[in-house]
Each structure stands twice: as C-alpha cells, then as structure tokens.
Amino acid sequence: MNESPVFAILERIEELRQFLAKPSELDHFVEQLKCIESMMPKLESLCDISKRLEDVEKELYMFKEHWTIAETAKYLGFSKGRIYKLTCAGILPINKPNERVVFINRDDVYAWIEQNKIKSIAQIEADAEARATKYEMNSHSNNYRG
Numbered sequence: 595m596n597e598s599p600v601f602a603i604l605e606r607i608e609e610l611r612q613f614l615a616k617p618s619e620l621d622h623f624v625e626q627l628k629c630i631e632s633m634m635p636k637l638e639s640l641c642d643i644s645k646r647l648e649d650v651e652k653e654l655y656m657f658k659e660h661w662t663i664a665e666t667a668k669y670l671g672f673s674k675g676r677i678y679k680l681t682c683a684g685i686l687p688i689n690k691p692n693e694r695v696v697f698i699n700r701d702d703v704y705a706w707i708e709q710n711k712i713k714s715i716a717q718i719e720a721d722a723e724a725r726a727t728k729y730e731m732n733s734h735s736n737n738y739r740g
Contacts, residue, residue: 655668655669656669656700658700659699659700659701660689660697660698660699660700661697661698661699661700661703662696662697662698663677663678663681663696663698666686666698666703669703670703670707677698681696681698685706686698686702686703686706687699687702
C-alpha cells in the first residue's frame with residue numbers, strides 16, 4: 595500500500611513524541627551530542643592536518659630527479675607553453691624516452707636559473723676589492739723584479 599507524505603510525517607512526529615517522552619533516552623542523546631561537540635575541535639584539526647598533507651603531497655615532485663613539463667612550469671611559475679618554447683629553442687635541455695613523454699632534469703633547471711645571475715651590490719664590491727688587491731699584488735711584484 596502506498597502511503598501519502600502526510601501519513602509519513604505523522605509517523606515521524608509520533609516517533610519523535612515517543613522519544614521525547616522517555617527522559618532517559620533524551621538525556622543519553624544530549625550526552626552523545628555533548629561528546630560529539632567536545633570532539634569537534636579535534637576533528638577540525640584533523641581536517642587541517644589532512645589539508646596540509648595534501649599540500650605536501652602536491653609538492654613532493656620537487657624531490658624527483660626528472661620533472662614533467664607541468665611540474666617544471668609549476669616550479670618556475672611559468673605556463674606550460676613557455677616551458678615548451680624554452681625546450682623547443684634548446685634553451686632548456688630535455689629527456690625524451692619516447693615520442694610522447696618529455697622530462698626535464700631538475701639539475702638542468704637549477705643550472706638554467708643560475709646562468710643569468712645578477713650579483714648584489716655587496717658581491718660586486720667584494721669582487722672589485724678582490725681584483726684591486728690582486729692588481730696591487732701584481733704591480734708590487736713587478737716593481738721588485740725591475
């Protein structure tokens with residue numbers, strides 16, 4: 595027999611009335627709610643830990659020896675298209691084990707980053723001082739020979 599929604603609602607109301615009529619069950623229910631409520635901060639911290647673990651897992655690629663185009667792009671903050679252009683121009687070397695897969699050696703990426711290094715003012719001054727000292731030493735040694 596097919597019950598109407600009204601009868602289903604009335605049955606649920608009756609079940610709820612019976613439940614509320616028994617104070618011991620209601621007290622037990624309230625205690626369970628309090629227990630769950632006390633556990634909420636722990637559950638929230640578990641969610642935070644889970645989120646952090648996901649973030650760490652996403653960054654594990656950095657420890658691999660060879661990166662994909664997408665991983666290289668992510669590391670450098672470039673688009674995948676820009677990485678493809680750098681590899682096609684021969685600026686960034688690649689490993690291509692088959693026709694479809696391209697890998698880029700992590701050390702090649704590091705070397706490429708370092709090749710156009712711009713020195714800080716302190717490094718320039720230190721280099722200048724070292725060159726001046728070397729020049730003075732050479733000029734003094736030439737004076738003693740002559």
